[in-house]
Amino acid sequence: MNIDESKSAIRTRFLPPKGYVWEREERGSFSEYLVSFPLYPPSFPIRDFQQVPIEKQSHHVAVLKIDVDHKDLQQCADAWIRLYSEYLWSQKRFGEIGFHFTSGQFLSWNDFRDGIRTIETGRSVRFVSRGSFDDSYANFRKYLRLVFQYAGTISLDKEGVPVKNNSDIKPGDFVIVPGSPGHCVIVVARVRNPAGKYLYLLAESFMPAQDIHILRNPTNSSISPWYELDVNSAETVTAKYIFRPTSIKRFYGIK
Incomplete structure (x- = not known):
């Protein structure tokens, strides 16, 4: 297996297969953020939101060093939302943080920061202004919990733009099947050979909410x-899920 267990980040721990090399991702991009992401030590178990190791530990090779939170919310699509939101937060691009709910409504971090909250009325949700201004990271995490509660694979799929060519797939894209439940895995790295062929690392969370691995x-x-990965393939088989068809998308805000 192409792994250097002495290293602590995606780009340094995972060695390209023979004939492949790492490409330099655009500086400051979401792709660069992902390939540089820190990892827990080798053999670190996947834990659920209660920090209890899940039953099956044979499907993963590494765990990303990022918490799951204490509620059963940060599942598959939410893991992508978490990583992208944390990236934008680290870049201080606060105005770009915002997501649609499955219902179609949109909630930005700036609105939540300014006091906008949700009220459930039957099967619908409406927004009300009942909070005070709070731009802290702790409040940002409350915002994400709310997004995780109301967003999912259906909404993320609608916010995604299809990647049509294999050569265009890059870290930050996601393979997705929308549904209740659907599933989503995240492209977190890529390497290239001289012929222009790419290979990719895939990460995911699952149900119950658990460490991104x-x-x-x-x-x-x-x-x-x-x-x-092949955008034209009828299916993509991953360690815990088969995607039929293969739908690879990029969040509409990412170029």
């Missing part, structure tokens, strides 16, 4: 944990 490749042990 990088997946083994169950179908090709010679390149595992790296994956081949």
Whole structure:
């Protein structure tokens, strides 16, 4: 397996298979943020939101060093939302943080910061102004919990733009099947060979909410944990889910 267990970040721990090399991602981009993401030490278990190790520990090769929070909310699509939101927060791009709910309503971090909250009325949600201004990180995490509660694969799929060419797939894109439940995995790294072919690392959370982890490749042990991806494939088989069809998308706000 192409892993250097002495290293503590995605780019340094995972070695490209023979003939492949790391590409330099655009400085300051979401792609660069992901490939540089810190990892827990090797053999660190996947834990659920109660910090209890999940039953099956054989599908992953590493765990991203980021918390799950204490509620059963940060699941598959929410893991992507968490990583992208944390990236924007780290860049101080606060005005770009905002997501649609499955209902179609949109809530930005700036609105929540300014006191906008939700009230459930039957099966619908409406916004009211009942909070005070709070731009703290702790309040930002409250905002994310609310987004996780009302967003999911259906809303994230609608906010995604299809990636149409294999050569365009990059870290930050996601493979998704919308539904209740659907599923989503995150492209967190890529390497390239001289012929222009790419391989990718995939990460996910799952149900119940659990640590974001990088997946083994169950179908090709010679390149595992790296994956081949093809936007035209009828299916993509990952360690815990089969995507039918293969739908690879990029959040509409990312160029």
